[in-house]
Amino acid sequence: MPADAKTRRSLIKGLLSGAGLALTGSRIGDVLAQCVTPAVVTSDKLRPHVPGGVMSGDVTATSGIVWSRADRPSRMIVEYSTSENFATFQRRIGPAVLESSDFTGRVDLTSLPPGADVFYRVRFQDLVDGKAFSEPVTGRLRTASIDANKPITFVFSDDEAGQGWGINERFGGYRIYEAMRRESPDFFIHSGDQIYADSVIEFEVKLPDGTMWHNIVTEGKSHVAQTLDDYRAAFAYNQLDTAKRRFAADVPFLVQWDDHEVRNNWYPGEQIGAAEKRYQTRAVSLLAARAKQAMFEYNPFRINQLDPEQIYRAFQFGPLLDVFMLDERSYRGPNSTNLQTRLDADSAFLGSQQTEWLKASLKQSRATWKVIASDMPISLVVPDANPDVPKGTFEAWANADNGAPLGRELEVKEILGFIKREDIKNVVWVTADVHYAQATYYDPTRAKFSDFKPFWEFVGGPINAGTFGPNDLDTTFGPDLRYVSVPKDNPQNRSPAALQQYYGRAKIDPQSRTMIVSLHDLNGKSLYEVKLDPEA
Known part of the structure; x- marks a missing residue:
């Protein structure tokens, strides 16, 4: 035997x-x-x-x-x-x-x-x-419904244990998870930064009002992650939170990654410079390989048998909804001034294979709504502020020049142009990364590149991390800000005690096929809501 x-x-x-x-x-x-x-x-x-x-x-x-x-x-x-x-x-x-x-x-x-x-x-x-x-x-x-008469609800957010703001049981832990659980969603899109591998958790942090923020601490979160066990320890840390465990036992996750699963603003092939003293392992691709293994180990991923390391994938929720989960880390070129005039390996963000997959998948979709889960927003300017990076280097799609598409914006141009040419209807983007909430309507009449259908993008997060923003806006694709959750003079890196933690919720009504998207604070209070009618 x-x-x-x-x-x-x-x-x-x-x-x-x-x-x-x-x-x-x-x-x-x-x-x-x-x-x-x-x-x-x-x-x-x-x-x-x-x-x-x-x-x-x-x-x-x-x-x-x-x-x-x-x-x-x-x-x-x-x-x-x-x-x-x-x-x-x-x-x-x-x-x-x-x-x-x-x-x-x-x-x-x-x-x-x-x-x-x-x-x-x-x-x-x-x-x-x-x-x-x-x-x-x-x-x-x-399970996903195939019944066109059943409503669909999902929530989305990202970023936990960031900037040293860990599990504070006196505060209620990652309490936004409980607010999201009360929504009784069909699933949760975790838009990345599940862990902060480059951030340590200390027992106490003094707040601006003189009070103390008290974290649960572990040895594994007392230093930046470099070994496989370090990355595992970062994922295990977040599972110490009661609210997250309760939510995870009740709501299915659709997970993608962003930078902090590895290191702030990382890209393949990057070498950590001498200005960063905390790392002995300098090859970021090696760190990323360890981080990805830990991420797969600690999440309910269905492994792609043809490519066991592939993160981008699609999910069908019957005739009302398809969800496309992107990977904006594995195939990108180096962070740069982002002003390249042609789309190639240096200006890539999704990479050619993933871009072609997304275009083909959108074209094949017969669902009323097509939701693209992007771990980074399209038009918000995100500088790469690592200590060994020149000023004027950018981390996301936007390049802050407010002009015709250049650099990584060329991929956005290609995708948006394809959606219009193929007359693909009802595409909505959900994203995170910037640590505040935002609703943006993209209007081609306001854009430098205008050959696209109007669409919406919604930003959620953070779950439990420092609050930042608002970021500068690049106007290349005609963004019209309809809601921003923080004021222009908002102090940076505010703790969760400031109550500026956010998630998004989408509800699809089966009779009208409308999608109502709302943005919420960590207690579940609705801050902004918009009703999206489907294009016939």
């Missing part, structure tokens, strides 16, 4: 033995419905523990990824049901979680009913004695 089969047989025996059942017959694959829960192990020390709770993500109409993490070598087991009381359920025997993945594991639940709430519970079986099981941790995911 192959070793894997022996392990699997041993696992089933352990499950049934713990449940007080005899093993009979040859059907010992994935034990399915009506199997009782394994008996409780009395000693808590013998149990595997589940320090990060559970998450789900990358949902489709018939599937969803369930993620969790143990504290020791264990076998991941997922039971799931459309009944909250698990009156009947199915069981999936998942992977062995080992040191090689920091004890994280994923199970792809398939053949699920569309548009349904699927309840799941995760348990880990100790691989040493085979008898000790963790306490079950429960969660819920909602």
